Amino acid sequence: MFKINDNYLKLPGSYLFSTIAKKVNAFQAENPDKTVIRLGIGDVTQPLAPVIIDALHSAVDEMGKAETFHGYAPDLGYEFLRTAIAKNDYADRGCEIAADEIFVSDGAKCDSGNIQEIFSVDNKIAVCDPVYPVYVDTNVMAGRTGTYDPKTEMWSDVIYMPCTAETNFAPELPKETPDLIYLCFPNNPTGATITKAQLQEWVDYANKVGAVIIYDAAYEAYISEADVPHTIYECEGARTCAIELKSFSKNAGFTGTRLGYTVIPKDLKCGDVMLHSLWARRHGTKYNGAPYIQQRAGEAVYTPEGKEQLAKQVAYYMNNAKVIKEGLQEAGYTVSGGVNAPYIWLKTPSGMTSWEFFDYLLANANVVGTPGSGFGPSGEGYFRLTAFGTYENTLAALDRIKRM
């Protein structure tokens, strides 16, 4: 008789955003006259930029002709895209990353969930708290996290690094030594960043203790301050300890188009074994390449027109972030984030729990946000709003919140 992977049963409840969707659907069913504004999930709302649309159309046309049709893509991604990434995201920033150290995929969520597979099940992970749930949940599924304590909402074999107002929303080096360290800056959910000097400390620490940093740079395009690193490879020594995950979802609006990439430098080794080889083997065995038309769209992101059009899109969302941040401050909330990230992180008022504030905000302002506790125990008492709505909805939402 077959058996299931019991680790799945250890996962408490359902995925955060599914729970939110159910609550919102129930509210809408009971209040069909109310217009709900969603500033919860990190999904974009602006259409794809003209340069992306042109690239997609042109690639679709190629797929319709025998001479220019494309079947299976190369395992690691097309050379034209990997070269554009290596030049624009790394060489132009003075970072030494070769095109063949870049693995193109259908998005950073998949990569951030799958990357743990190439590591031993005995490895111990360290995560920021609060944290993007995918890092922890995928390690739970792999059996790497021990037992769950529903009272503390913590796993016995996970090292939590609290990021609260007390730590200025940055993690401190953990007391216990981890094997894998998940870092995400600009941070989801808090919108916080760390400086290049601070990130260098993490790289030095990882090299010293023999840990791998899995660095999620999905929100890099939103950085506005000078001393915030755009990639971990700006730090000396990162090539021997860091994997970087990047997404086209937030800088180019690809949430429904799907494209991302992962960088594994060939210097990152366990003994003689390059992690690059393991990930290449996984890519070749379990994945069949990102679609040709999406890879051409990704290439367009790096053209001069693409850069110009997408900078405007990012500026649009960052103006929303300003509206949210200043609006909340006017209304008396304690707020952080929103300067180098499309996320605004607020302290819930009057000692409300995160979910109490979720219900309160939905019922009274008909605005959907994300409860901080959904991202981990140290997120309790906090709440996330995102800048990815339309300007009009963002204004309206803040107007409602101010009147609340």
Added chain:
Amino acid sequence: MFKINDNYLKLPGSYLFSTIAKKVNAFQAENPDKTVIRLGIGDVTQPLAPVIIDALHSAVDEMGKAETFHGYAPDLGYEFLRTAIAKNDYADRGCEIAADEIFVSDGAKCDSGNIQEIFSVDNKIAVCDPVYPVYVDTNVMAGRTGTYDPKTEMWSDVIYMPCTAETNFAPELPKETPDLIYLCFPNNPTGATITKAQLQEWVDYANKVGAVIIYDAAYEAYISEADVPHTIYECEGARTCAIELKSFSKNAGFTGTRLGYTVIPKDLKCGDVMLHSLWARRHGTKYNGAPYIQQRAGEAVYTPEGKEQLAKQVAYYMNNAKVIKEGLQEAGYTVSGGVNAPYIWLKTPSGMTSWEFFDYLLANANVVGTPGSGFGPSGEGYFRLTAFGTYENTLAALDRIKRM
């Protein structure tokens, strides 16, 4: 100090098609004047059909306008596509599969590699021999296959079901009881099929011993004979023991476009736990949905125009299959497959090994095929040619083989 997943190191050599690519590249470098014809990898060559191209263009246009832009797709796939699949691939064949039992993905290779994750690492797998390498390799990576014996080329904890001329290329019920049974019909690599009555025996067996059948129906569109089942759900009792994998790669030419789906009936349970829930959790946590534009292209496959245009494409490839099969027979080879599948399986002549014949064919006819031994020990002495080339190339290849 971090450690790697040692199971990856157990994998012998590199992935079959990477090895072939390297050999062909080396031959081309040494013989720049020779034109190599590739009838090896199962990649299609015909451009996407006009109805698919139209659907892609139209969906791209939607992505360029705010009112019709699509962000994150629903976890399981868009309702419009799942409904079309449920109706056309199941209801119209008298099979009871609901739209919400269908999980849309970016392809059957990914699904066939990932599906093992929801099962216990202690489960024992049974595979046909020869077999599509992904089934075995992904179980190796998960640590489910024991140790590898380079002499027999077999894993200690895998149940092999030989499919050779002696068994009419169909597997026999195994002596040892498996937990997971991988079946693929029409078969890759042999091109063989089994009848509905034969498949019913497998379903009855799985229900009796408490095993799950993972049924890969990627080549269903190539079935030409009446008593060959198009889906395992034609068999009574399949809802309690079978998962089905489907691809748009071979029926619609999506190898570089990427779309597929997996069916898990809600009646398939381990105790109280629906496998459907586990896969839904995996999909929600580790995957972010197939792109909107690809899902619209998938929908177009099921329109009357789509069905007509794609039937012609399949007929084109099946004519190639006929050319290969009859050509090889004329040249004196022993051949099977090619009637309900785009694969032709031939016995290597004069006692050559599969790789010897690969080198011989490449050197003397400049034709690339796939060595049968790359698919498992019982594939030794066999060789696979595919019908996915152009008609002109297929004719030319057979002409060269006949003159060899």
